[in-house]
């Protein structure tokens with residue numbers, strides 16, 4: 091694979107800069123030049139250079155070492171070669187301690203430069219190959235947006251393929267955050283209904299009457315506020331799939347209605363007398379044990395058996411720990427892009443923290459944790475510090491003592507103001523750190539009169 | 543078809559220059575002529591402190607002397623060349639341009655305390671001349687170690703490679719020639 095690598099030569103002396111650039115160009119590298127540290131930093135913000143040659147002594151403004159530190163800050167995994175005169179070799183050695191990869195003394199033996207550049211590029215090519223390999227691996231482990239190399243999960247993927255085009259109802263069991271909706275979507279989009287609608291309803295989110303009208307629609311004047319006829323989710327999902335999340339939470343009356351839809355494939359809109367016929371595949375999900383609920387009389391057994399034709403049990407994340415690195419890296423790639431951050435990887439120690447943690451909130455909690463770490467991360471790699479909130483959970487953070495002389499509201503105001511200050515007024519970031527949604531945060535800002 | 547102009551940059555013997563004519567003519571398959579009519583002022587390129595000659599300055603004055611030439615120009619000299627950032631160079635060329643220079647100085651075995659070897663010296667000079675001219679045809683260094691465009695910073699490297707292009711580099715030269723004609 092031929093890859094074009096970019097090199098930046100930074101030297102205030104034109105003849106040095108140009109002769110080195112010309113020499114490197116003959117090797118086929120794309121070489122840019124900069125005549126000052128400032129220009130080098132400006133160019134770094136536009137392009138990712140694989141190698142920098144930086145002259146140690148540059149007059150005016152910032153010298154070679156400062157330039158190097160600034161470049162390293164912007165672009166951590168780049169290679170910097172310091173160019174120095176004999177007189178300043180000591181300083182060049184000091185620069186190595188600050189992160190320069192090598193130094194060359196000018197005028198330099200041509201053989202030395204060629205060997206040096208070849209060696210660095212060889213390593214970079216290897217690193218790039220590894221990244222590509224890792225990407226291929228992720229693709230290999232992914233099925234319709236679900237990433238896993240766990241054998242139970244792979245059995246589930248296979249089952250999904252087998253049942254995707256059937257009409258049978260499916261019941262998905264899994265703790266919250268295990269990705270039940272992703273499984274439902276995977277079933278829908280792998281089957282012959284994939285071109286038809288997929289409609290998702292969370293049964294826990296709505297009060298009984300609202301949920302009823304949400305599912306089945308209503309006629310004009312069916313209740314106060316029903317100013318026109320409205321189609322329910324079952325009608326919207328006609329010929330497609332409806333996903334009923336947290337099915338264990340629905341009332342006895344709705345359990346009856348649902349049973350009728352499953353048996354008759356028809357229903358009445360709220361306040362209506364006309365039967366509506368639909369062809370909808372039902373996929374339901376629950377995070378409680380429905381069999382227990384049946385035994386305790388909370389859930390109709392006939393409905394349970396209707397729903398439980400095909401049963402999928404999603405393992406919690408702590409039972410598929412081998413997926414944690416894979417998932418974390420996938421979240422980093424996606425979220426770093428979405429949050430416009432430059433985070434590209436995660437350190438070994440940070441991964442260890444993630445592997446040791448129990449993840450009661452499962453994959454969703456992992457995703458939130460990675461998001462929170464990316465927001466606060468200063469470099470290009472997530473480190474253990476970025477995940478310190480996982481270790482300190484429940485424990486008092488170092489050096490912090492809860493104030494004992496203020497109201498809860500006052501404390502809340504202080505914390506929110508401090509967080510907004512830290513994110514430089516970025517509400518999205520502040521909301522993530524505080525663990526609340528943006529609308530709640532806006533609400534508090536207004537309530538407490540916090541300045542942004 | 544553009545021709546190659548061979549220009550002596552004294553000090554250099556005419557014998558040296560003429561020995562290059564036929565090999566270059568056959569490798570590039572193009573007319574190669576010698577122009578000894580000009581006298582380049584080499585002193586302008588001398589760095590008194592280093593006691594070496596700046597090949598970039600020589601390139602510039604060659605270009606200035608032949609502004610109208612359609613083909614490639616190769617200057618040959620026996621003095622030691624350098625570019626500011628390097629301790630020495632065997633030659634230098636304008637990448638994808640018209641001018642190139644090569645030096646005989648470091649190709650001579652006697653510089654390394656070995657007995658004189660005129661034939662080997664000549665082979666090395668041909669390879670370096672073809673290499674630098676190759677750069678004027680837009681070629682970069684080639685990874686193929688016996689291609690003449692392989693980067694060589696020591697005479698041992700030069701001895702390993704052949705005096706001709708690998709198939710890929712050869713195609714690139716032909717493309718370049720056709721694009722121009």
Ligand SMILES: [Zn+2]
Pocket residue numbers: 116673677683693694
């Ligand atoms: Zn070359």
Ligand SMILES: [Zn+2]
Pocket residue numbers: 684685686689690691692707708709710711712
């Ligand atoms: Zn080649």
